[in-house]
Amino acid sequence: MPTLAAIDGGTYYHNRTLNEAPFARYFDERIYVRDLPFARLEDFDAVFVPCRLNAHLIAPLAPQLIAFWRGGGTLVAMGETFQDGWLPDVRMTAVETNFWWWLEEGADLGVRLADREHDLFRYIDQGAATWHLHGWFTLTENQTSLIETREGRCLLFEDRESHAPGRLIATTLDPCYHHGSHFMPATTRFLSGFLSWLKGHSPGGGECLADASDNRVDTREARKM
Amino acid sequence: MGRFLFLTNTPSKPPGFLSALRDHRFDVAQQYALDRAELPRYDAVLLTMHSDQRHLAEQSNRLDAYLNSGGAIIFNGHVAHPFLPELTPYVPAGQRGLESLRIHREAGHPLFAGLTDDHLTFQRGVAGFYSRGMNPPPAGALVLNSLGPERWPVDWLLERPGGGQLLVHAGNDLFSFLVSADPDGLSNVRRFFDYFSGGADADARRH
Numbered sequence: 161m162p163t164l165a166a167i168d169g170g171t172y173y174h175n176r177t178l179n180e181a182p183f184a185r186y187f188d189e190r191i192y193v194r195d196l197p198f199a200r201l202e203d204f205d206a207v208f209v210p211c212r213l214n215a216h217l218i219a220p221l222a223p224q225l226i227a228f229w230r231g232g233g234t235l236v237a238m239g240e241t242f243q244d245g246w247l248p249d250v251r252m253t254a255v256e257t258n259f260w261w262w263l264e265e266g267a268d269l270g271v272r273l274a275d276r277e278h279d280l281f282r283y284i285d286q287g288a289a290t291w292h293l294h295g296w297f298t299l300t301e302n303q304t305s306l307i308e309t310r311e312g313r314c315l316l317f318e319d320r321e322s323h324a325p326g327r328l329i330a331t332t333l334d335p336c337y338h339h340g341s342h343f344m345p346a347t348t349r350f351l352s353g354f355l356s357w358l359k360g361h362s363p364g365g366g367e368c369l370a371d372a373s374d375n376r377v378d379t380r381e382a383r384k385m
Numbered sequence: 386m387g388r389f390l391f392l393t394n395t396p397s398k399p400p401g402f403l404s405a406l407r408d409h410r411f412d413v414a415q416q417y418a419l420d421r422a423e424l425p426r427y428d429a430v431l432l433t434m435h436s437d438q439r440h441l442a443e444q445s446n447r448l449d450a451y452l453n454s455g456g457a458i459i460f461n462g463h464v465a466h467p468f469l470p471e472l473t474p475y476v477p478a479g480q481r482g483l484e485s486l487r488i489h490r491e492a493g494h495p496l497f498a499g500l501t502d503d504h505l506t507f508q509r510g511v512a513g514f515y516s517r518g519m520n521p522p523p524a525g526a527l528v529l530n531s532l533g534p535e536r537w538p539v540d541w542l543l544e545r546p547g548g549g550q551l552l553v554h555a556g557n558d559l560f561s562f563l564v565s566a567d568p569d570g571l572s573n574v575r576r577f578f579d580y581f582s583g584g585a586d587a588d589a590r591r592h
Contacts, residue, residue, distance in 0.1 A: 170437030171394070172475065175465035192439055212435065215396045216415060242396060260509055341463070341557075342477045342517055 161360050162205035162234070165189040167196060169213040173340025177210060177351065183339075186355040196221050206234035206358055211336035215242040222246035234327040236358065239294055239334035249322070250330060251298040253313075259292055269293065270310035278306055282363040283353035289315070291344045295332040307331070387428040387582020392416040394435040402564055402574050409578045419444055424451040429550075429581040434462035434558050441468035452549030457581050460551070461558045464520040471526075471543055471551060477518040478537055485533040486512035492529050495580050496542070496552070500573065504566035505530060515539070516556035550581070 166178045168190045177183055178190050191199045193213060201207055207228055209218065218225070218241060226247065229235040237243045244252040261269050271290045273281050289307050296313035299305060302321035305314040316331035335347035335354070356363065387409045393399055394416040403411040414422065416437055424430065424447065432441065441448065445468050452458060452469070463475035479485060488505035490497060497505075508514045516532050516539035523543060530540040540559075543551040563573035 168439070169394075170439035170441075170466065171435055172438065172463035172465040175438070176463075193437075194440070212395065214394050214415075214435075214437075245396075260511075263509070263511075343513070 162358065163188040163203070164206045164208060164355075164358060165191055165199075165201065165204040166208040166210060167191055167193050167213060169193050169210065169217070171212070171340075173212070173337045174210050176340040176342075177336040183351055183355055186359050193217050193221075196224065201225070201228040201233065202231060204233065206236060208358070209235070209237045209241055211238040211334040212240040213238075215245050219246045229326045229328055230323045232323075232326045234329065234358070237328070237330045238336060239332045240337065243330050247328070247330065249300050249303075252295050252332065253298065254295040255293055257292050257294055261292065268310075271315065272308055272310055274305040274308045274312075274314070280306055280354070280357050283357040284350055288346055288349035288353055289333065291333075291335075291338060291346050293332065294334060297330065297332065303328075307333070386410060387578055388412070388426060389429050389431055389578065389581070390414065390419075390422060390424070390427045391431045391433075392419055392436070393433060394437055395433075400558075400560055400564070402560060402571060406571055406574055406578065408575055409582060416440060419447075424456060425454055427456065429457035429459055429578075432458065432460045432462075434556075436460075436462060438462075438464070438466035438468055442466045445469060452545055452551065453547050455548045457550040457552070459554075459559075459581070460520075461554045461556070463518070463555060464553075469551065471523040471545075472553070473521045473523075475518055475520050475555060478532055478535075480513075480517065483512055486517065487533060488512075488515050488539065489531045489536060490529075491531050491536070491538075492527055494527070494529050494542070496577055497529060497540075498576060500563075500566055505562060508562075508565065514557065515562055516554070518555055520553050520555045522553070 164187055166187045168174050168178055178187055225235055243250045261267050269290050271286060273286055296315060297317055299314055299317055303317040303319045305317050307316035308314050315333055319328040335350040338344040338347035339351055389409060389411050391399060391403060391411050391413045393413060399413045403413060448458060448469060464472045465474060467473055489502055505515050506512050519537045519539055522528060522538045522541040526541040526543040528538040528541050531537055532539045539555045541553055560574055563577055564570050567573040
């Protein structure tokens with residue numbers, strides 16, 4: 161089973177995502193971001209950079225993360241880490257987030273699975289990737305879109321080519337922040353599937369989601385009558 | 386005029402009111418500048434929901450001494466790593482529909498003057514954004530706003546016996562709610578920071 165280390169930025173949502181049930185058990189090690197220069201990333205198969213880790217902090221540490229990827233590791237960079245500022249060949253366009261798209265009956269945010277045959281989608285479905293958008297990537301030929309908008313703009317890609325067997329996975333989706341804030345149940349489902357996939361668990365995640373039952377704030381039930 | 390230190394931990398632009406509110410001076414800095422900030426010059430230190438609380442815990446002694454010298458700390462977010470003796474970890478509330486997400490004004494306090502339960506409860510008609518749990522208050526804290534039928538204390542203010550004030554909001558940054566609840570966008574935040582700068586409402590806090 162692949163070993164997974166996470167960078168911990170010390171925020172409450174990093175703490176809930178990385179250190180508390182139900183997802184703590186997916187992480188073999190948590191490295192406080194300010195201790196990263198002293199960490200041996202090569203001891204792990206994958207390194208997880210959680211949502212909203214301050215890009216100002218990551219930028220000077222990027223050579224270490226990129227060296228890990230080039231050395232054969234799987235580098236995972238989650239949403240709102242502004243990857244275009246610290247990863248090579250990542251081009252990102254920010255969008256103004258519409259937090260209210262779902263107020264209209266039958267509304268569709270437009271998130272689509274780009275390649276339904278990909279192994280990741282044995283673990284997560286379209287609904288688990290749908291909450292809101294922060295931006296999209298313009299891809300290079302080595303980057304394969306896995307999740308995108310209905311217009312074909314990439315929200316999550318995988319690069320297995322540039323530094324094979326190293327792998328880069330980057331997304332503009334920010335599930336750690338929302339799960340960590342006890343808000344938006346889709347984000348908990350996303351992390352359950354995504355982390356199970358990274359760790360090579362079998363698909364399902366039912367046990368994990370049962371543990372997360374306190375996280376089920378459904379804003380659709382929270383509207384003024 | 387008050388002087389405040391706004392410590393951010395994102396690369397994003399700070400909220401617009403910091404520059405628009407010309408009655409007060411806000412120094413904006415990345416959080417790690419706290420280590421060398423001259424805290425006594427500030428009426429209050431503002432900590433956002435994105436704070437690195439492990440770092441704040443490392444700076445606990447400095448923050449504690451700043452409060453003891455009469456300073457104020459305004460904390461937003463969920464306590465994960467208690468960085469002051471009065472703080473204990475966040476507890477999420479159970480979610481059982483709209484009433485469990487309703488915010489109630491508790492104390493008639495100048496910090497929230499003019500704001501109603503609905504101002505704090507609803508954003509575009511949807512509840513649940515302001516707070517969904519509590520950072521349990523210490524003995525002696527004044528509960529300002531509460532959540533749900535069990536009236537969980539989501540906002541509280543502690544006047545420390547030895548001096549200093551600690552305001553704790555268990556949710557996304559409070560200031561955005563103060564701005565959005567306000568027709569001109571600045572009256573609520575002006576009143577809020579007047580309070581901490583010993584402005585027009587300062588008498589109320591001295592009881």
